[in-house]
Amino acid sequence: MPRLTKCYPRAMTNLVPSSCQVIENSGYGADKFTMVRNNDGTGSLKIVQPLDYEDTLQSNGFRFRIQVNDKGEDNDNDKYHVAYSWVVVKLRDINDNKPQFERPNIEVSVYENAEVGKSLETFKATDPDQGGKSKVKYAIDRTSDRKRQFSINQEGTVSIQRNLDREETPRHQGGGILLVLAQEGTPRHQVLSSGTRGLTRTGGRVAQEGTPRHQVKVLAIDDGVPPKTATATLTVIVQDINDNAPTFLKDYRPVLPEHVPPRKVVEILATDDDDRSKSNGPPFTFRMDPNADDIIRASFKVEHDQKGANGDGMAVVSSLRSFDREQQKEYLIPIVIKDSGNPAMSGTSTLTVVIGDVNDNKMQSGAKDIFVYNYMVSACSQPDRGRAGGWELLTWDKTTPSCSGQNYPLLLAT
Ligand SMILES: [Ca+2]
Ligand SMILES: [Ca+2]
Ligand SMILES: [Ca+2]
Numbered sequence: 001m002p003r004l005t006k007c008y009p010r011a012m013t014n015l016v017p018s019s020c021q022v023i024e025n026s027g028y029g030a031d032k033f034t035m036v037r038n039n040d041g042t043g044s045l046k047i048v049q050p051l052d053y054e055d056t057l058q059s060n061g062f063r064f065r066i067q068v069n070d071k072g073e074d075n076d077n078d079k080y081h082v083a084y085s086w087v088v089v090k091l092r093d094i095n096d097n098k099p100q101f102e103r104p105n106i107e108v109s110v111y112e113n114a115e116v117g118k119s120l121e122t123f124k125a126t127d128p129d130q131g132g133k134s135k136v137k138y139a140i141d142r143t144s145d146r147k148r149q150f151s152i153n154q155e156g157t158v159s160i161q162r163n164l165d166r167e168e169t170p171r172h173q174g175g176g177i178l179l180v181l182a183q184e185g186t187p188r189h190q191v192l193s194s195g196t197r198g199l200t201r202t203g204g205r206v207a208q209e210g211t212p213r214h215q216v217k218v219l220a221i222d223d224g225v226p227p228k229t230a231t232a233t234l235t236v237i238v239q240d241i242n243d244n245a246p247t248f249l250k251d252y253r254p255v256l257p258e259h260v261p262p263r264k265v266v267e268i269l270a271t272d273d274d275d276r277s278k279s280n281g282p283p284f285t286f287r288m289d290p291n292a293d294d295i296i297r298a299s300f301k302v303e304h305d306q307k308g309a310n311g312d313g314m315a316v317v318s319s320l321r322s323f324d325r326e327q328q329k330e331y332l333i334p335i336v337i338k339d340s341g342n343p344a345m346s347g348t349s350t351l352t353v354v355i356g357d358v359n360d361n362k363m364q365s366g367a368k369d370i371f372v373y374n375y376m377v378s379a380c381s382q383p384d385r386g387r388a389g390g391w392e393l394l395t396w397d398k399t400t401p402s403c404s405g406q407n408y409p410l411l412l413a414t
């Protein structure tokens with residue numbers, strides 16, 4: 001217990017005290033203090049019970065009696081050797097309380113297209129120090145709002161300061177361990193689900209589940225020196241609006257061999273960033289863009305298969321004629337994909353079909369980088385088609401007909 005003070009009333013100074021004590025039940029606060037005798041013969045008042053200015057009974061202070069005698073404790077009744085005094089103790093306020101929120105956890109739900117300036121909720125905090133008159137200021141802990149999407153005014157009202165975007169909002173992850181099991185030979189587009197919250201794998205794409213939400217930390221700071229701070233949490237659940245059009249699930253790049261009869265070229269799946277549980281994503285519908293040029297429309301067809309991709313819908317792209325790579329090496333097919341939102345969003349993605357060379361080496365599907373490679377031809381004969389340094393020779397594009405050991409640009413592909 002801290003020593004409060006070392007003092008003796010003037011009436012006692014002619015005594016050389018051998019004992020001193022607070023008289024029990026002598027006044028308010030008598031139970032909160034005790035007297036101790038110091039080595040130099042003086043006495044000190046010690047605090048033995050917690051004091052609290054915010055306790056309305058205590059804020060006016062204490063008043064009780066102490067007694068000193070100079071002949072040992074046996075002589076309490078000897079009036080020549082005993083002196084009494086009233087002691088008045090006043091409490092001084094310190095800033096020992098942080099503000100208190102009426103509601104420290106509030107959850108709100110808002111659509112991602114809510115306008116800037118919209119008020120979400122009002123927090124109220126009070127502080128018991130300074131006789132309840134301590135002023136509280138509000139702020140947002142910016143580590144919980146790094147994009148500064150929220151603001152708070154001095155009435156404690158939180159508003160939207162910058163546009164929310166559900167698709168850019170962190171997902172709340174459920175607890176527990178997630179295991180996704182896939183069997184060898186599982187169709188590529190099969191949806192694997194763990195049955196718990198967590199990850200879903202669709203056609204090779206990993207999507208995070210969970211509700212997009214912000215956890216905004218609201219601070220209430222009092223005006224003490226030093227100030228004390230309390231924290232509340234505003235959970236902002238961001239609801240989906242259908243504001244994304246579907247796109248190709250991946251970068252399809254099918255190779256169609258030249259000089260073959262009409263055939264199926266590729267199956268196309270789509271993806272959509274919006275909330276599929278709100279029907280803002282699949283099922284998708286596919287069609288060739290009606291603005292595709294005549295050559296494309298005469299060369300390919302795009303059929304919608306609504307049962308494809310486990311009911312998400314897919315496009316089947318087929319050729320309608322045969323092609324000659326010498327004529328044109330690739331075709332760009334614009335495909336319109338529409339989602340199921342209300343209103344629906346649709347977007348056009350472009351499929352590149354590469355016309356492949358027919359040769360002994362079977363083309364690898366999904367060939368990617370095609371670039372010009374300088375191949376040194378040292379003799380007068382053209383090089384045979386085949387492999388050169390690990391690259392497959394696609395086309396021999398002779399630009400100079402002369403025969404004098406020079407560089408011929410060659411088109412190669414992996
Ligand atoms: Ca305070
Ligand atoms: Ca206080
Ligand atoms: Ca959205």
Ligand SMILES: [Ca+2]
Pocket residue numbers: 242243244245246272273274280281339341345
């Ligand atoms: Ca959508």
